[in-house]
Amino acid sequence: MARLLSYLLILASLTLLPAAFANANQNGQASDMVKIAVDDLPVFFSPYATDPLELQYANLFFDPLFRWTDKRQIEKRLVAKWRTIKPGVTRFYLRKNIKFHSGNQLSSKDVIWTFSQIVKEPQLKRFFAGINSIKRVDKYSFDLHSALSNTQLLDYLTHFFVLDAAFYTQNKIDPNTAQEIISPQHNKLLISGTGPYQIKQYNPALHLDVVANKDYWQGQAATNELNFIKIKSANSRQFALLANDIDISASISNKTIDTVHFAKSKSLVEVTSSNVVFFTINDKRSDVFKRSVARNAIHLAINQEGMVKHIINNMGSVRATFTPVQQVELELPNPQLPTYDVPRAKYLLDKIEMPAYLTLLVLVDEVGNTPEVAKALVNMMKRVGIKLVVTEVTDVGVWNKQLFDYDFTLSVWQTSLMDSNNIYQDLFVDSELASYIGALFEQEKSLNSIEDKVNLFGEMQEQHRIIPLFFQNKIWATDNKYNLATIFSINGIPYWHLLTTN
Template sequence: MLLQLFQFVVIFTAPSLFYDVLAEERDGGATVEIQQSPVGNGTPEVQIAVADIPLYFSPYAMSPLEAQYAHLFFDPLVRWSTHKELEKRLVSGWLLLKPGVIRFFLKKEISFHSGNKLSSDDVIWTLDQIRKTPHAKAFFTGILKIEKVDQHSFDLHTDLSEDQLLDYLAHFFVLDHAFYESHNITMNNSQDIVNFNSKTLPISGSGPYKINQYNPLLHLRVVSNDKYWGETNVIAGFNFIRIHSANSRLYALLAEDVDICESMAKKDIDTVSHAPSKKLVEISSSEVVFLTISDKRSNVFKRRVARDAVALSINKMGMLKHIVNNLGSVKPYFTAQQNIGDKENKELLEYDARTARNIFSKITMPAELHLLVLVDKAGNTAQIARALLNMMQKVSIKLTITEVSDLQKWNAMSGDYDFTLSSWQFPLLNRDNIYQHLFTDSPLSQYIDALFAESLSDNTLASKISLFEQSQESQWIMPLLFLNTVWASDDKYDLASIFSINSIPYWHLLTVNKP
């Protein structure tokens, strides 16, 4: 009885801790349900186990609001649908006035959560806030200025093509400038505990849901915005529960304490597929796992033959099969044509441990090599790192692994290692935008910056793309796996239909399947 009471207290105060411990124990003890609170019209809220919940509530903070949450609270000017179509959201249309100048027309009678009406002033003020944030500024440098025409139209000046611009505007979330100015809210302040009765909520957007409760260590509860201008919300509320471990999120799903599980570890897919009333949802994504090699610690990697030996040591097909259950693909190079694709006439370097061992035996290698790993939500990079350790042992190379989960720590440490391992998923669809995101806003950005600095090429995007491709051909940068994302849910929800073409879940589109 005392143990059951202890479990009850823990699950309501720290669900992530409870499941992280319980998943490791797996001792068959009693499980405790998270009670579903009636919200809105009495419909039980949907419980979603996620790896992390926001620390900041601005799409333009130094640690920006993740897309799945941004679309809960804010609306972009346009967005990508589930069928690779561009939907008009806050705008009703646009008109090309002349090259580089486009007039946009806002939809009328759209209200923010505060009750303030959307206007061109909010769009202009939002761009000013973006320019104050270095992280976000790099993303929108192609927007030169925005000029107000009237309350519901504005002229946007850009040096981007129209396709590039619209791709970026799918991530341009408009802020309620009167609310933020009157409450003196700073975008880069992390958010403390929030309850529904607090006098000042941390955000005011035009999105389909509003914050109800928030604890940065535990959960984020949202309720339907009954004055939302767009689609009717079928689900009255969501509770995003922070459970950091992929294994622990699965345990919570199987215990029926959550309805939906984010970013499952691929090794657990068979467990879910055989579970009653549970289903898997595989999302075609743009996630790539990259290995990089540095010669800063060891001059041996200045030699192409040493880098080739590393590539020969890695069994990519084996990792695809045994780590991610073939949910993805192996390709020789990363290119951004329309999406991820193969370069023509390029073949995958075959796994050949015997040849790799022979090469390493003929060159002077360090006694120990060091790998820095940026751990991803699903735990794939951690598993891949362990596989690399075993592969290196087979070719008589000792590898030491350091794991980090924080991007700031990664950026501070990544230059001090022989190898880095990280995953990157790009939210853009335009080819040039994808490369720009890779070069400025990915875990590889610092590494690529160093390559650019050492080269004598000019600073154009075309030159950077060419150098990046050369770095892959010469084995400085190796795409190991191209991954799909796997979610799991109770089979009563139509989860598959809410994901956009760029893998973003639009939670307000979630529906319950008919019996």
């Protein structure tokens, strides 16, 4: 009864949600418009801005050189073919007769100009630092100079979205400028890519309405209009779907996913991704954790399988160690999984002089699972006689400053990269754990290659310094009339131009 009452309260709260979808038909929008609830909207409309476009939006307005399919295959997009000229030099040939939204024709000059914009932004280093230069060969071909392997390079090029050089330079438009409100009467083109959709209406606090590009090089998208509606609350997104105010919901709450099953016209879509909840143990604050027996005891006290079952409703998996792009589903319980043994943990801790209390720093994730995991950890530690004090932060800058002031940390990491070397590079250099991992690497003076670092990272997990608590999948909810389950790439990116009705 209590759960039913909470559902009714959330449904009642939907009357307070933005009116972006409530008055859709009154505003004269197309009847075939699909309404998609998202937790946030872009502020900048460039893949290379200070706060770059999320990949699902970047693929709306721009095409990458390559992209990943749902079969873990590289698909040529703006590139027609490529070949190795000599070691370190690859020649790419663009598709011909592709036009930008402005009407300008795509050429190799656009690729080179786009790269010049990329190298201006330090935060893009992880994707493009391995590219030394790009040189024009002719109108439709260019040579890319890089020491990266072929698979590494193509993986990074899935993030290379080509901009319309003439449009931005002639109109003196800075792609790094935050976009203001766009009304349906606004006839000035603000961005120009080769992608399947263009902006119709935009309010950063409410919604992003896009319409199909009629001149798209692959043919006009089957769904003419998409309206991305900003609803911060995961519960509110889900119940807006159940109330038929929206058609599709992103990142729904794990707590209430069972409510979708009550509606025969709705269903869940579970999308696999490299999304890991990491728990770390720091020996800088408490010397006791320099002892492996103390770290082992803490690990024994953590019920990882229980977290997957009760916090994310089995929408994920547990593995003993982190392995990139491993798509193996493990049934729970599984004897190969990390051991949960409270009596053994208490036995070991009784032999150790532990501090009066221990501290946990939590980086709150957008879905909200890390606070739930933190609560579970507090209860688990209590069972073995440990008082755990939790501090939650939402700012990564604050997180990095305080990282080593706590005994434990809890954070979520994910990547859209698929090559294993690229994934480790992202984890070791650009993730929220990079400072912690880097400090452990500094203790080893003989790390000369990525392979050496990967091996040491594995040892860190075996030593219970870094514990991948569980791997969580993204959960979407949809009206059954849409083919939502078939539009995602292997790395979890929705390609919205593939959306159709069943």
